Amino acid sequence: MSTKLEERQKQRQDEIIIAARRCFRASGFHAASMSQIASEAKLSVGQIYRYFSNKDAIIEEMIRRIIDSRIEEMQGKTLVEGMPQALAWRQTLNEDDDALMLEMSAEATRNPQVAAMLIEAESRMFANACAHLKKQFPHLSDEHIRCCVEITAVMIEGTIYRRLTPLKVPSEQLEPLYQDILNMLFSAK
Template identity: 80%
Template sequence: MSTKLEERQKQRQDEIITAARHCFRASGFHAASMSQIAAEAKLSVGQIYRYFSNKDAIIEEMIRRIIDYRIAEMEGKTQTDRIPQVLAWRETLSEDDDALMLEMSAEATRNPQVAAMLAEADARMFENAATHLKKQCPHLSDERIRCCVEITAVMMEGSIYRRLTPQKVAPEQLEKMYREILNMLLNAN
């Protein structure tokens, strides 16, 4: 019996998250209200509060889901070989997730709780990427691994932002240069 109840609760949370994603994309986190989210989810505001204590709790769950998805996509893959291609061709796992993460970053400049959530999410991603890279490049020191992850994160996050503008250089040329950069980072002593 409790399994059915848990499944129903999970389904409701999923519906609320889906509605919130839509509202946040349309209005931004700051401007989207709980009543908008409730209307989009076809629920009352009171029903939403059964599942999430406030809008920040919805944001926290959304961040957790996006980061969990990204970490799961990293598992078992040799990412270093694909990074130059992903960067040069501006590939993405989810344009919607990327846009929401940009929106969350903007909200973090106004809301210390969201800033803390993003910092925690970044730490999870960073540690996961460092562990993954250490398996691929055991010859690198831990400090070098952390530097490589930081530089790669800057390139990846910059590419997310750059997707908003027309690309000014041929992707084939960029891919070669990104490959050179990664080779320099990963093959140094």
Template identity: 75%
Template sequence: MQPKVSQQERHQIRQDEIIAAARHCFRASGFHAASMSQIALEAQLSVGQIYRYFSNKDAIIEEMIRRIIDYRIAEMEGNTQTQLFPQVLAWRQTLNQDDDALMLEVAAEATRNPRVEAMMTEADARMYENACAHLKKTHPHLDDERVRCCVEIMAVLMEGTMFRRLTPQKCDPTQLHKMYQDIIQMLFTDQ
């Protein structure tokens, strides 16, 4: 006999299925071109059923972004080793290639859609504040302004690397690794 699934658990399972279907559609067609009909077809639901869980496509995008950011924050909090950062940059590593591609879609859609721009701004603020708190914990000798500057530079490096993954690497990662180590060392040195 299978354990009884609560209404809340069923609701969560259905939302997860819709988000998974939407992620697939957004990757295939982009946010702008992916329709609710496509998402419904992918999720094997009717459009009306999707509207029971999400008021519109923007609400699906918002939930998808929230989940990606939650995952990234959890990974950041679980990783206290800032020495891994140069390796991640040099070898263009990623936590999740699909998430990276979807966040690039978010950035593109944010240039056209003020609602998605607001979502991206809120997601960035969450990541930034969590990164500042994490960095302050791991490098308490840095003053608050230095922490904010370090986080901003690290965000630019990570986001730039995310974009650069779309192109072939043009130099030796071993050399890049050393340079990134020097940059990180300089950032975390109290001045």
């Protein structure tokens, strides 16, 4: 059971993360400053440093929360269920998370620490997706499962990026093609 102090610390961290998300969306990770985050959170910069050692620590916590949310969303669902529709219609679980992950990818090109955070987060997500798929498709080899996860990750992440541009093909035409791709992936040996 957590103490009132731990609950208060968690609440304060949540407030800082919410403020940082707003600042990062508005200015980007590189341009957003700790003073902007403090102002948005209605705290002093010193108070922010009680909870996070630096901006990278805030980014790391944000990445962890986004990945935790995505892993949780994956649980209890079949990975291929609803995916053709989501890809064809460019649906997302959380538009803000998608935008922040794109922003983090851009920051990773400038900041090796953020790059390392993204690599670790992606590895965790990849391992979780492999384990999840192995339960659904136990007949597939581990190597084939890894290939399936890589291909679906490319489709999902590509779709997140493509959401920024107008759709060039009707979703009704794309959906059966995505279904065919997934059927081919998961019915292979």
